Amino acid sequence: MADITQIIRFDDLASKKSPIHNLEGRIKLITTLLIIITCVVSKELFIPIGLEIALLIILHIANLSYTDSFKRLLMLLPFGGAVIIFQPFFHPGNVLASYSWITVTDTGLNWGILLLTRMIVTLTAIILYSSTTPLQEMASSFRKLKMPRDLAMILSIMVRFLFLFVDELAAIRKSQKARNFSINSKKTPYKWRVKQVGYTVGMMFLKAYEQGERVHKSMLSRGFNDTSEMFDEKQKLEKIDYEYLLIIILIIIILEIILFTQSGHLGYLGQNLSIN
Amino acid sequence: MENIHLETKNLTFTYPDGTQALKNVNIQIKKGEKIAIMGPNGAGKSTLFSHFNGLTEPTSGHVEVAGEKIIFEKDKLLEVRQKVGIVFQDPNDQLFAPTVKEDVAFGPMNLGLEHDEVERRIEESLKMVGMEGFEEKTPHHLSGGQQKRVAIAGIIAMRPEIMILDEPTAGLDPEGVDKVLNILNDLNKEGISIIISSHDIEMVSQFAEKIFILYNGEIIDSGDKQKIFSNTELLKKAHLKAPVTTEILYKLKENGLDVDCEKITVDETVKEILNSKKN
Numbered sequence: 001m002a003d004i005t006q007i008i009r010f011d012d013l014a015s016k017k018s019p020i021h022n023l024e025g026r027i028k029l030i031t032t033l034l035i036i037i038t039c040v041v042s043k044e045l046f047i048p049i050g051l052e053i054a055l056l057i058i059l060h061i062a063n064l065s066y067t068d069s070f071k072r073l074l075m076l077l078p079f080g081g082a083v084i085i086f087q088p089f090f091h092p093g094n095v096l097a098s099y100s101w102i103t104v105t106d107t108g109l110n111w112g113i114l115l116l117t118r119m120i121v122t123l124t125a126i127i128l129y130s131s132t133t134p135l136q137e138m139a140s141s142f143r144k145l146k147m148p149r150d151l152a153m154i155l156s157i158m159v160r161f162l163f164l165f166v167d168e169l170a171a172i173r174k175s176q177k178a179r180n181f182s183i184n185s186k187k188t189p190y191k192w193r194v195k196q197v198g199y200t201v202g203m204m205f206l207k208a209y210e211q212g213e214r215v216h217k218s219m220l221s222r223g224f225n226d227t228s229e230m231f232d233e234k235q236k237l238e239k240i241d242y243e244y245l246l247i248i249i250l251i252i253i254i255l256e257i258i259l260f261t262q263s264g265h266l267g268y269l270g271q272n273l274s275i276n
Numbered sequence: 277m278e279n280i281h282l283e284t285k286n287l288t289f290t291y292p293d294g295t296q297a298l299k300n301v302n303i304q305i306k307k308g309e310k311i312a313i314m315g316p317n318g319a320g321k322s323t324l325f326s327h328f329n330g331l332t333e334p335t336s337g338h339v340e341v342a343g344e345k346i347i348f349e350k351d352k353l354l355e356v357r358q359k360v361g362i363v364f365q366d367p368n369d370q371l372f373a374p375t376v377k378e379d380v381a382f383g384p385m386n387l388g389l390e391h392d393e394v395e396r397r398i399e400e401s402l403k404m405v406g407m408e409g410f411e412e413k414t415p416h417h418l419s420g421g422q423q424k425r426v427a428i429a430g431i432i433a434m435r436p437e438i439m440i441l442d443e444p445t446a447g448l449d450p451e452g453v454d455k456v457l458n459i460l461n462d463l464n465k466e467g468i469s470i471i472i473s474s475h476d477i478e479m480v481s482q483f484a485e486k487i488f489i490l491y492n493g494e495i496i497d498s499g500d501k502q503k504i505f506s507n508t509e510l511l512k513k514a515h516l517k518a519p520v521t522t523e524i525l526y527k528l529k530e531n532g533l534d535v536d537c538e539k540i541t542v543d544e545t546v547k548e549i550l551n552s553k554k555n
Binding site: 135136139140156157159160161163164167211214215217218219220221222223224225227228229230231 | 326329331350354357358361362364366368369370371372373374375377378381382383384385386387388394414415416430431434
């Protein structure tokens with residue numbers, strides 16, 4: 001079951017070593033954004049599919065398991081998938097099939113397919129990014145890319161305390177388990193069990209609030225004020241970082257050129273499926 | 277009067293709910309002293325500490341740092357907080373940056389120092405606490421003792437003149453306690469005044485030169501460790517226990533051996549017992 005304590009496992013995964021893991025955080029963030037933007041603005045299937053193939057190759061280089069990545073993709077898909085699934089029924093166009101008052105149109109179906117493809121590529125890019133970049137590196141990349149100071153500070157502190165929060169929660173759950181508490185237990189009334197979970201959540205809020213107060217005090221005591229700047233390590237980009245960025249840009253340009261010159265030969269993949 | 281480093285004058289603090297946490301506290305700490313403030317849970321130690329660098333504003337009375345009264349204005353407070361560093365009891369309250377390096381950098385950054393100077397101070401203070409090589413580690417992944425040392429480094433990096441540590445050895449293993457004490461002694465040798473709070477009487481007897489007993493928001497006694505630890509009545513009142521050595525000496529005295537009960541260290545105690553037997 002997916003639960004919040006899994007976040008630590010994800011971060012361990014992201015802290016492994018591979019040519020992709022070792023890239024600088026900013027580069028990984030920029031390339032991820034590049035891929036997402038290119039994919040979202042393309043109206044033909046060719047570019048997203050090309051990018052997906054490239055991403056799968058990168059996943060392999062990063063030593064990530066295809067099965068695990070696919071599972072995570074399936075977990076994330078329903079969020080946007082719910083919107084996509086209705087597309088074939090809503091847009092005017094040539095009717096392909098109909099059942100009572102429900103009709104499927106070609107325009108709608110094409111649009112749905114395009115959206116789904118875009119979504120899969122976008123999610124793959126994000127999965128790749130999040131499985132190769134620890135949370136703290138993500139926070140510092142955003143900061144280095146000139147995210148506003150206050151937001152960056154909040155993000156950075158949030159990342160740090162997420163782990164503390166998870167630890168606290170795990171500790172409470174362990175102590176509950178040690179006294180034989182189980183949410184599925186048949187020995188205690190259902191209402192009582194739900195109440196205990198409620199207490200746990202309430203306690204977490206209280207703890208978070210109090211911790212926040214104490215942290216703020218400790219920050220003030222080290223001179224924190226409204227003009228404080230955050231410390232950013234000057235990290236040099238290495239040759240491999242530039243090469244990776246260049247390769248991604250090249251892949252995008254090559255795909256665009258092929259689409260531009262060969263669109264006639266690509267068939268359905270080269271067709272404009274967008275409704276806008 | 278020039279060497280008085282930190283002083284409180286009739287310091288009184290009442291919480292909004294009416295609880296009087298501090299009553300007329302008057303203490304004087306000289307430059308370069310090693311001080312321990314002892315007292316039972318809830319005696320007001322942490323509240324007192326938060327007055328030392330202006331985190332809490334007293335209800336009446338005031339605190340003076342190097343002869344200057346703490347004024348509750350932004351720039352003045354910044355100055356005070358650079359001079360008086362507080363290491364909190366729970367490192368998790370203090371270590372909030374994603375990496376050790378960034379955490380140690382937090383104080384110096386707030387002082388508005390240049391990047392290179394910040395780097396220098398990080399290196400220097402991590403070396404001082406024996407945590408070099410941990411720069412890129414997440415505080416979360418460190419052991420309790422290591423977290424404590426990083427928290428101390430975060431304060432050292434601000435180059436304070438007075439360091440306050442709330443229960444610096446609570447929850448640490450004996451080796452961890454020794455490491456922290458060594459760091460504090462090193463800092464003290466460089467002229468930094470150190471104030472700690474603790475219940476650990478053995479540790480305090482090893483470390484502190486002067487002890488204040490805080491009970492129910494009041495300083496009920498103060499003096500050198502010989503004076504404090506040999507006063508069993510006082511210790512009892514403050515819910516503290518005398519060091520084992522003192523207890524042994526007391527028992528020996530009760531049983532007719534002529535010993536001086538003001539000896540604290542193991543060596544002194546052994547010597548005292550042997551001497552009295554010879555006599």
